[in-house]
Amino acid sequence: MNASAKPLAIHDLTVAYQDKPVLWDIDLSVPTGVLAAIVGPNGAGKSTLIKATLGLMPVAAGTVEMFGQPYAKARRMVGYVPQRSSVDWDFPTNALDVVLMGTYGQLGWIKRPSKADREWALHCLDQLAMADFAQRQISQLSGGQQQRVFLARALAQRAQLYLMDEPFVGVDAVTERAIISLLQQLRSDGKTVICVHHDLDSAPEYFDWVALLNVRMIAAGPMKTIWTPENISQTYGGRTQSLIRGAA
Known part of the structure; x- marks a missing residue:
């Protein structure tokens, strides 16, 4: 790993569906140790950006590097939390086993998790107040509990960069507070966290760095300089008068 390289550097990236x-x-280019939001209207390409970054969909042009390397070489340093709606919650497994999946990058797929791995997975569940649900089938958990389990799985990876696709969607207030507390702790630990986020009111409260996206990158940088009525209006096409309470 290049110690001076940015956690995420994207250059000239283009993704197309049917031309x-x-x-x-x-x-x-996202710096180390920020809590960053990717913000933009529906259809802006926010989730596509995360998936393309992780190699989950083909790109037409451009490059993506994480810590100066392609994702294939940096994957052990990257944690991913997908949209909850994209997960098969009927899969027959319990919360602890889901979180243990986060350790497989360190173990390899053949070696079985050790006692220490299981203790670490339980610790990650405990960080999100889910240790008491370790043996619960994931299909029996509420939406907020399911989201916390997937966050615990990402935490178990001991990553340096976390990519999260709308982690606050469809969760209750208690879970939202637990999530933002965890994300702030990761930032305090020097990790970099990038979240697709849709709520304009909470964005300046939760995040210190932002990328405003609408097919093209409108602006990106520290929240205090980027989060302006002009930039938000350009991102959303001027339809934001009642939504930009936090803009300077």
Whole structure:
């Protein structure tokens, strides 16, 4: 790993569906130790950006590096929390086993988790107040509890960069507070966290860095300089008068 390299560096990234650009010529460089939001309207390409970054969909052009390396070489340093709606919650497994999956990058797929691995997974569940549900089938958990389990799985990876696709969607207030507390702790520990986020009111409260996206990258940088009525209006096409309470 290049110690001076940014956790995420995207250059000239273009993604298209059936020749229609969904992301166009994206440049984005995210520094170490920030809690960053990717914000934009529906159809802006926010989730596509996360998936393309992780190699989960093909790109038409451009490059993505994490810590100066392609994702394939940096994957052990990267934790991913997908949209909850994209997960098969009927899969027959319990919360502890889901979190243990986060240790497989360190173990390899053949070696079985050790007692220490199980203790670490339980600790990660406890960080999200889910240790008491370790043996509960994931299909029996509430939406907020399921989301906390997936966050615990990402935590179990001991990653340096976390990519999260709308972690606050469909969760209760208690879970939302637990999530933001965890994310702030990760930032305090020097980790970099990037979240797709849809709520304009909470964005300046929760995040200290932001990327405003609408197919193209409108602006990116520290929240205090980027979060302006002009930038938000450009991102959303001027339809934001009642939504930009936190903009300076």
